[in-house]
Amino acid sequence: MIVHWHRRDLRPGDNRGLARAASTDEPVVPLFVLDPSVLEHASPIRVACLLEALESLRSWYRAHGSDLLVVRGEASTAVPRVATAHDAATVVWNEDYSGLARKRDQAVRTALTDEGIAAESVHDAIHHEPGSITPNQGDHYSVFSYFWKKWRDRDKRPPADEPEASDLAAVSGDPIPSLDEVGFDDPEATPPTVTTAAARERVADFCSGPIYEYAALRDYPAESGTSRLSPHLKWGTIGPRELYAATERAAERAASDGDRESVREFQRQLAWREFYAHVLAFNPNTVTEDFSGYDNEIDWHDDPDALEAWKAGTTGYPIVDAGMRQLRADGWMHNRVRMLVASFLTKDLLTDWRAGYAWFREKLADHDTANDVGGWQWAGSTGTDAQPYFRVFNPMKQGREYDPDAEYIREYVPELADATAEEIHGWHDLEPPERERIAPDYPGPIVDHAERRDRAIALFERARGEASE
Template sequence: MTTLVWLRRDLRLLDNPALYHAARRGPVLVTYLLDEKEHSPMGGASRWWLHHSLCALQDELEKRGCRLVLRRGDPLQILEGLVEDAGVTTIHWNRLYEPWAIARDARIKEHFQDMGLEVRTYNASLLNEPWEVKTGQGNPYRVFTPYWRQARSQIAGEGVLSVPPLKGAGQTTASEDMKNWGLLPTGPDWSGGLAWCWTPGEKGALDRFDRFLEEKLQDYAGKRDFPAADAISRLSPHLHFGEISVRDIWNRLQPFEELKSAGESVTKFRSELGWREFSTHLLYHFPHIAEKPFRPEFEAFPWQEDEELLQGWQQGRTGYPLVDAGMRELWQTGFMHNRVRMIVASFLTKNLLIPWQAGADWFRDTLVDADLANNSAGWQWVAGSGADAAPYFRIFNPVTQGQKFDPQGKYIRKWVPELADLDGDEIHKPWKVEKERTGGYPDPVVDLAMSRERALAAYKSIR
């Protein structure tokens, strides 16, 4: 009686409900299917991460006498073949929440149930599933604060599922060689910075969280907005690929909650987990936000298409040091500090008037933590078109933001080395310094005051 476990973004052994409950029934056939025709394909940085995460998972499963069967193509056809080859009677998977995945999984579930197979699905990635948190009128939330107040009250004190003993099935079932999947970049291989910064896989995730608890949690609330402080967890890609359980994170924060030195940081960190949950809640109930504005009036917003300005932003050549530092950090490491993400997004959508979708597309391709819900909701929040969005008139000034959150210019110097010799005041306004001291750094592509007024006038035109 073999149970097939279909892994997706749950690439871990600890607290993996589908794997745990399948293993308790008997032999398991564990598979990962690369669906290259999915509605929202992975960007280059995510493909790099997936390759290494699957390699790590393969190793861990083999240590426990279990194989990871890799296949590429249409999931329904592949699953049909595996069911027949291995004598599968039950299929388990952990749920996904993107609109296309919900529709696909529903079709697959119905198909196998019609064949007489048992199909069981589980929650492995959220504290509360999107349909579980409702207003008093039974509607989805549109504002974070009341959502999180209600969601927090519903979080059950469930324990973390242990790594189950595994008995592998289908040992002769063919598996593809991941090297043939082409997940890694070639010609050129631009992933050196990613490899230097990250250790994909469950062990890398658990080690990173351990270090955060030991070394950074206490200062998180006070330093999280300062990109040079290295006070954040950097768990987002591990969470996206399911290499660590959000339930595990939540529970392991509990002992620190009562500590005077860390209580505020625990509350703040948990609220960031709440924003992750809220983004998924929004995408589930309002699936159009992946492509269209949450607020319909923004359909008429007079965006401007300018490929040259977009490329300058992508390449970190805007002439505004904090913006350029963030974009270069993203390109080299697949990551960007959250405070800086808001600043670069505001600059693109408000100072350059380029549609938020263009920024979201670039982030999807370059971020190792590219997540459809978080990416869409985050960009719309900054652009002013989203749920509980920042007021449109809140336009981040990259100069004053740099002076406030990178006052000595440490972050800028790291990622914009041509400005490294400027002092703390000069580095935020390099256009005021002699050209020979700025190493060819470009002049600003727009005037901040003028572009701010233009953005406010554009917003006024749709009100």
């Protein structure tokens, strides 16, 4: 037999590791390990999504005469134990790119070798593995635009086939544990449905029409202008090649050059995910350290009250608060607003980006280490291709531009339901008695944006000077 160890590839189709295992003459034993050393970095909403995806994948295997073995324990012990129990000569898995994942995988590889079992890993989660798109000097790009030019012109593999029932071993597994049984409380937000069926339905709906308006609408949080596929990409309930092929078919159906350019813009966002995966693969320390080398030079403020107001969505900046409340209500946040709230935390509240990253990791159903670290360091001006430190998002201007009628704000900040759009976007300029009359339960701004913008620029200029000494 041969074992396929599922991790963040919770799907049967377009799964290159599973297809590799199925291409042998050996029956495939499907395996997932609930590893406590991995779960300690998890959160209730992400584990809830994981368990649902596992149940869905198990149903597919059972319908094909097999089962998904879900076992608990350290992967370096559990994987060899299952392989030995099924007399498997080889274990196959798909590569992960974070530092923790690679340490885990090396420990598993060593344990398998000690048992005389072969280990084979396959690149699956992204189109072009780290080290395959490089500048003339160096192992990866640090500027996205250069990476994108090469990424878009590279041939993409076709989706991998699903295994046949005859490829699979006739095994039977124990029940998948509940959220409580693996040590997590119910999440604050209602988790999204994370299954391959849900992913494929969303891809089909998006590529049937909304993808042609993506470029025009993707920055407007009140519009349904984004794909909402990020939880599926995080858990691998849709394969990257299957998704890309769907976008290529959409481009072929496009009625105009503008429609095709909109498809291309969505593909560009897929490339951003891969760019950050490449950066993380070669710089695993960026999970805790600034890519730019600012570490220990930026004099971040330690203001617990301001951080708590940001988390709670009570900063007195309406679009910031709407985003933070969407995060807690939905386990998701619109991408434009993610950038805005990250800029607000780092530039207006002068708070270390790592505090924001930790909160997103706790609350996001789609938390992805590479993508979130990259995004937070971009907003905090400490990463690759970062937002220049002197460009500070103005939350009032952003609200006016991207939520002009304040629809999104009113949805998530009900205290402002009776306020006009002009009052909402001008909230910072109103006198306290006027705010009290309009929305007595909503706070005034906790900081002055203009003053904090100047302080942020000075803080970064001082850090740049010290870092160069």
